[in-house]
Amino acid sequence: MSPIPGSGLAKGLAVTLRTMTKKTVTAQYPDVQPELPPRSRGVIGLFEENCTVCMLCARECPDWCIYIDSHKETVPAAVPGGRERSRNVLDRFAIDFSLCMYCGICIEVCPFDALFWSPEFEYAETDIRELTHERDKLREWMWTVPAPPALDPGAEEPKEIGAARKTAEKLAAAEADASTPPGVGTPPGVGGVPPGAAERPADESGPASGQGGPA
């Protein structure tokens, strides 16, 4: 029971009046593009230069919406007397977005960073067959892939950078050992040198080079 009869009614009126003075929540979508959160899942882009036709994505896909055709080519021996190597060449890579459920497993599973999420979402079609995006179209989506968002402050260091830094420190330590007589000073890289301060930009172009899309 409310202390004053009718106070509930007055409260209701106050709520609607207050809402009227506030900003509306309506998004005027076609006129104003939505501000999508980072890592939005719109469409999948294929960075085909990185693809080795390992088929992991096609095999992991829960609804089998990735189609890959390839053939083998023989690469002549690199050195005289060596053995010929064989290499997979991609013939067709297609994703049927009418089947895709946007789980992102293909992107997670790709060991060579050939698949990426793009936030573009306006690719509706009037014919369902048009939703099967072939290799060229998937390659075009790569241009819309944004740079990965910055890490949260205090986040764990990315594994690639950690590995590269360790290598750089080892190298620096070996160089220091070689140039200074043994027994003098402490080995650098243990405490004094900031973690890979100079080497880092160079070392970053390791396995993670495709991370930012084709630049």
Add this chain to the structure above:
Amino acid sequence: MNDALDVAFRLIVVFAVFLVLPLVIGQTEHKVMAHMQGRLGPMYAGGFHGWAQLVADGVKFAQKEDVVPAEADRRVFQLAPAVALLPYLLVLVAIPIGPSEGAVGQVVDAGIFFVLAVMGVGVLGSLMAGWASANKFSLLGGLRTAAQLLAYELPMLLTAASVAMAAGTVSLPGILNAFEWWWLPWQIVGAIVFFVAGLAELQRPPFDMPVADSEIIFGAYTEYTGLRFALFLLAEYAGIVVLCGLTTVLFLGGWHGPFGADGLGWVWTLLKIAVLAFIVIWLRVTYPRMREDQLQKLAWTVLIPLALAQIALTGIVKVVI
């Protein structure tokens, strides 16, 4: 000849007001309701914030096929929208908006009687529609309308009678000429009862049981399409104009205002009508629909006793001064 011109001019003005004000209120309702719900409302029609939305709606309604159900009572069915709409036009003729002779369509000596009697006719339109549609939902809606009319006409009449007692006349301009500012607190209970009962008679939310769309589709208007349906909707908004106008004239002092009484009387009237119309919309957005039994209970156990108390108070004060 001059008289005929004068009458024709007045009728044209009243007709123009009758066509424009309901649309203005309807558009205001679109926008106010939207913003009260955190939305934007119509934004496209007409270009600027959807100002032409109701015009577009009208065009759409005019294009639709006018269907009369095979089992319906054809003539009554077709006549019903006119019966619902025209009384409000007639009432509008008698409502004064300014102090001068030219600011009222037609001075009716028995103004309150005329106005309330004709407003009651408007509800007949819903009854006719409900009965003639040969549809059980329409019939239910029509019967609910009838029950609501019975319950709420009484408090409306009683409170109007209270004002007539206070002024000593039943003429609407006469009441306004006798108006003093202290009538406002004196008649405030009557004003609230009159306004609430009027809302119920218009079947506006929260008193929209007769058209409760979640239970009986759209009550008496279920079978209507196209222009006839639009006329029913227009009748609802014309009804808001009339109700707000009457409340203004009877209880809020019409053209009287704190200042500018001579030239700006009509501005005060329109301003008060606008505020009341906003309240009508506000109530619609805020409150959920009342149940049928709650509707009847409110009328018979709250509004009528309050109206009677108001009459008693009016009588006592009238005898004392």
